[in-house]
Amino acid sequence: MTTIYQYLKEKSYYDDRYDLWTVERCLRSIERWRKLREERFSEMKVENMTDEEKARALSLAAFQELYFIKGDQYKDRTSTINKWMEKDRKLDDKLENTKEPAGIYCPICSTKMNSILKQFLGTEDPLRILFMFECPSCEKRESLWEDGKPWIYERERCPKCNKEVKVGYSEKRNIATWTKHCSSCGFKEAEKEDLKQREAERKEQQKREQDLLIKHRAEFCLSDKEGEEYLEGIRRLESLTELLNEMEKKTSDPVYKEAAKLKKLSVVELEKLIHEITEKEKIHQADI
Numbered sequence: 001m002t003t004i005y006q007y008l009k010e011k012s013y014y015d016d017r018y019d020l021w022t023v024e025r026c027l028r029s030i031e032r033w034r035k036l037r038e039e040r041f042s043e044m045k046v047e048n049m050t051d052e053e054k055a056r057a058l059s060l061a062a063f064q065e066l067y068f069i070k071g072d073q074y075k076d077r078t079s080t081i082n083k084w085m086e087k088d089r090k091l092d093d094k095l096e097n098t099k100e101p102a103g104i105y106c107p108i109c110s111t112k113m114n115s116i117l118k119q120f121l122g123t124e125d126p127l128r129i130l131f132m133f134e135c136p137s138c139e140k141r142e143s144l145w146e147d148g149k150p151w152i153y154e155r156e157r158c159p160k161c162n163k164e165v166k167v168g169y170s171e172k173r174n175i176a177t178w179t180k181h182c183s184s185c186g187f188k189e190a191e192k193e194d195l196k197q198r199e200a201e202r203k204e205q206q207k208r209e210q211d212l213l214i215k216h217r218a219e220f221c222l223s224d225k226e227g228e229e230y231l232e233g234i235r236r237l238e239s240l241t242e243l244l245n246e247m248e249k250k251t252s253d254p255v256y257k258e259a260a261k262l263k264k265l266s267v268v269e270l271e272k273l274i275h276e277i278t279e280k281e282k283i284h285q286a287d288i
């Protein structure tokens with residue numbers, strides 16, 4: 001019998017993964033603006049702006065960024081989740097439908113061997129499937145790729161004398177141990193891992209993620225209604241900008257032209273401030 005691992009998970013797994021990504025993006029953005037305001041507010045010098053105006057511009061920029069992150073994440077949510085699920089579904093299909101190489105006989109006793117395990121192995125794209133065969137008569141095992149080519153296992157070498165080392169693995173009272181031993185020069189190495197602790201850390205991480213979702217999902221992950229409103233708003237903004245540009249080109253009214261110029265000035269001023277902030281942020285991040 002062949003063991004098959006299943007890649008495709010419940011839809012809720014992908015929903016959680018995507019929403020967790022959104023929550024973390026939003027929290028990072030909030031944290032970044034908070035730090036900026038708390039630590040470097042006084043360094044930011046903008047002509048013709050009082051501290052109060054500067055603080056307001058900062059809040060506005062922070063609010064805007066969060067608004068666009070939330071909207072952006074909503075816009076791509078369905079397509080991204082579909083893509084993830086499709087990828088896993090394809091892996092399952094390939095794993096299920098790839099037939100083992102035919103006519104494999106035991107190199108020792110010539111009995112026909114059975115396939116006992118198939119799995120994806122390696123990281124190259126496209127992923128290849130490796131089959132493990134076992135001889136029902138003498139229990140000899142062999143690993144072959146889906147195209148029948150033998151799996152060539154790169155043996156580990158001794159860091160001291162470069163001869164092949166013997167590797168071992170054991171589990172005892174929840175402690176996993178990997179060993180290396182070189183019979184040529186006597187080099188020995190052992191690595192241990194506490195399996196109970198690893199499992200506890202995994203659970204803790206899972207709990208942390210679940211808590212984040214419970215606490216922030218409703219706040220940062222837009223509902224369909226909110227998301228559609230956002231998309232509609234973006235569409236309107238785009239057509240409004242287009243319209244304003246058109247009007248500006250066509251108009252001969254000097255008062256309107258003055259007004260348009262004024263509006264541009266304040267936008268330029270705000271952009272200057274945000275640019276200054278982000279530039280400083282970049283420098284600050286480079287320092288770390």
Ligand SMILES: [Zn+2]
Binds near residue numbers: 106108
């Ligand atoms: Zn055999």
Ligand SMILES: [Zn+2]
Binds near residue numbers: 159184185
């Ligand atoms: Zn050695």
